Amino acid sequence: MIDYRLDDDGIATLSWNVADRPMNVMNETSVAAFAAAVEKAIADDAVKGVIVTSSRPEFVVGADLDLVRTVKTAEEAMAMTAPISRLLRKVETCGKPFVAAINGTALGGGYEVALACHRRIAADNPKTQIGLPEVTLGLLPAAGGTQRLPRMIGIKNALPYLLEGRKATVAQALDAGLIDEVVPADQLLARARQWLLSDGPSQVTKPWDAKGFKFPGGSPQAPGPTMIFFGITAGILNKTQGLYPAPEAILACIYDGCQIDIDNGLMIEQRQFAKLAISPATQNMIRTLFYAMGDANRLTDRPKGVAPLKLQKVGVLGAGMMGAGIAHVSAQAGLQVALIDVDQAAAEKGKGYSAKLLDGLVAKGRMAAEARDQTLALIQPTTDFAALADCDLVVEAVFENRAVKADVTRRAEAVMKPDAVFASNTSTLPITGLAEVSARQNRFVGLHFFSPVEKMPLVEVIRGEKTSDETIAHAMDYVKRIRKTPIVVNDCPAFYANRAFGMFPFEAMIMLKEGVNPNLIENAGKMAGMPMPPLALVDEFSVELLYKAMQQNKADLGSAYHERPQDAVLIDMVEKFGRPGRRAGKGFYDYPADGKKTIWAGFTEHYPLAKEQPDVEEVRKRLMYSQSVEAARCIAEGIVSVRDADVGSLLGWGYPPAFGGVIGYIDTVGASAFVAECDRMANAYGPRFAVPDALRAMAAQGRRYHA
């Protein structure tokens, strides 16, 4: 756990080596071992100074989240943080010099160990990341990070690291004062030893433990920090909408703790941590952002016993925006790509999309010119289907038209290897139907990418009626290869993500038509934590697109089509008002060339404002409950798993992590309260709020989706 070595100079080296984990993490065992080593070094008179370092490539990457996941009460949380907090305080005040020899990445608790030492020397390692990213998982640094960093570099300078979880390279860390010194990697331990022997003995008292400590930049009541605290909350509230308690708790630690002595400050930090650790938002974030997403990325749901797909070359049919994006991310993952379109110019244009994106990376210094050229060389734009002959997987991304899709499917399969996977990137057409033209329906699968492909991390892997387990596994392999997250979804109209997410803008349109003040709708959407207000969002991806999808759906289903309450708004918008969306400069908003967008004033004429306006809370509920109840229906119908439903909502449509996802929302509200509200809303607004029987039973039995 901790390698302990004492040399002739009286320098003890405590080296982290948590061999039973993939990386050095702080858990119960490793912290206990570290504590024992620290106590031993302090007690041993032969020890003059201590180097804390690591025997592995990284220094220490933080605390094991399993610790937090199991905490149920504030007392338990404090019992968890107190030992390490006290130990590090002992390191700081024991009278022997400690130096952190930061050989590699030091994050979270790892960096807090370094903060407690009397000096931080880092190896000049380009892979090293230094920082306190706890906030990104709804936590705060509870081993002194909120107290030591501001006392060391000032409140203003510490804020981005604490509030945003900013990570620094070694050079940035030196510049910001996070570390004191950088040396070549092979001299790290020698320099640490030298410092302990020469400067160490005179540096064993931290500035904040010395008389007359002057807080760098001033303590919270000094004029500078006062103005920071005066102004900073607006920025935080705009970002969090008050749904994320971690930034608030971190600020509270700094404000309260930095006005007094550090020992009391550390207590305040632990109390704030305890409150966070047991908060629903933090538990939700850890569950979904860390565990569920990690599992999805590790393909834990991949069908068992299927040999991995050996991928060298993929084919992409259609070089429009989606196809070009798919070709781009594939090439970036080192795959050869045959990018096929009807004429050569269109295919070349698709490759040009990649060239433009890569040029951007080169211009920003994030990619070398040679790497760009190598990546681009992987994409072969052509009109010749013969280029698919050696592809391991082909994705079609042609128009959402059955005949066109059927045609390319046949032509592709005519040349493809018999065991190659054929994937359709459709967002609207059920896979089982598309697969009917295929000669090998077991190798036919849906891969639903989101736009823009290079930015959106989610891919829905759609299982058609005859799609084999092997094909699902291989499709997941491909998604992983292009560094995206797959969720497995059973075939149904709109699949999962668009089906559940769609309720958000649809409910907004329904309310608009009812005469709800559009500002109230938009602000409620924002306050719910959604990344964009619903009507503004529809404008961005186009009102017309939804209109066309609805018309397609109508045409497909014929007399079986059930009109939905938002249809009338879509028809009005496109046919009557001539407002197809942002690109036309006219959607739910007006987009003046010289100013800010404003809600179209014409709505007051067509959808007059209701005299009685609902409370913003009711509007928010309608926007959020409608999504969750649709997702619950998807679960009940066996379309998607609970885990994937949550992961998909975060990655697919930016659902707020504070709730853990669209299904986590139901757990957060509580199933029985959720069902009662849905019953009320189904009665008031329509059957779209009716809950599936499985959810009603769950509520009755007091069960949750997540254990």
Added chain:
Amino acid sequence: MTEAYIYDAVRTPRGKGRASGRLHEVAPVRLAAGLLKELKSRHSLDTSKINDVILGCVEPVHEQAADIGKAAVFAAGYDDAVPGVQLNRFCGSGLEACNFAAALVKSGQADFTIGGGVESMSRVPMFSSGGPWITDPQMTIPNRFVPQGISADLIATRYGFSREDVDSYAVESQRRAKHAWDNGHFKKSVVPVRDINDIVVLDQDEHMRPDTTMQSLGQLEPSFAVQGEKHGFDGVALMRYPELATIDHVHHAGNSSGIVDGASAVLIGTAEAGKAHGMKPRARVVSFGTIGSEPTIMLTGPAPAAEMALKRAGMTAADVDLFECNEAFAAVVLRFMQALNIPHDKVNVNGGAIAMGHPLGATGGMLLGTVIDELERRDQTVGLVTLCVGGGMGSVMVVERV
């Protein structure tokens, strides 16, 4: 219950609240002491009969700290028997001091009291004392705190006052203030500030810009657009008022209260105490009080405060002859008039803080003097003074000439 009467109300002229202002050289304790001395000499007061001196002060730190009420008592050379106290109800402090002073008298616990306030904004700037409700994240975040300028712009947006509305209000305030000064309407109350040799330092309000026009105001940039849009306070305001699309930033230095130095003092007492000193009461304190209101919009307190005090007195707004509603921002007064349905010709008839300035802790006492002077000049009866107060409060007093 004992009645409380106002025997006199005095104020300093208001100096520009910066280094170039004429009162910048005068320490706040001496601004207040000058008025206490004036009351003593005007009425040949036996100061040992004064049971308390209550001064409002919003930034009670540094030279306004450590109970400037008692410090002013010392500096004025009042009898050792006179205690002093400082209170802080933000912008309502000066009136609140008079409310408390009146309450002591009405409850039979004092014969004579002095209320008022002092603020040298040039020497102890705004926000000097900090405080949790504006800086402690555990308060500001759940409370949806926004700075007052944002609140003022929020009032304008919510209640439909355009830039033109607030600017015309400001032009009128300047016109009225100039007219009042030109015609000596303030002469009973304004006591020149004198130096140690009795030489006059300032005898006129210094902040006024009587040449203000719609055109000149039109050139001013909104003061709170950056705070609102760039720092995100508009977003915070919308969390409380989600029915709005944006905040319309209409306020600027020309239609907001001026930053000035000044003090006020109001002598309050029982009928018997006045009679014993041979003084004639100028007005009776009818009712008073303070209310709390929604803190993000913050500055809408005057209307509900006025309604509360009028109800307590068994009156309605129609019974009031003259109103003084502090011109913290133009929209505050416009909203006050709108909410109570009061014509502009009954409100702030001699101008207000937009023209003459708002020395935070002192203003309430100044407005009390202004309204009583004007009631006497017009031979009218009932006056109401109200101020919007930080944190979402409103202070009020209703007086009646006797």
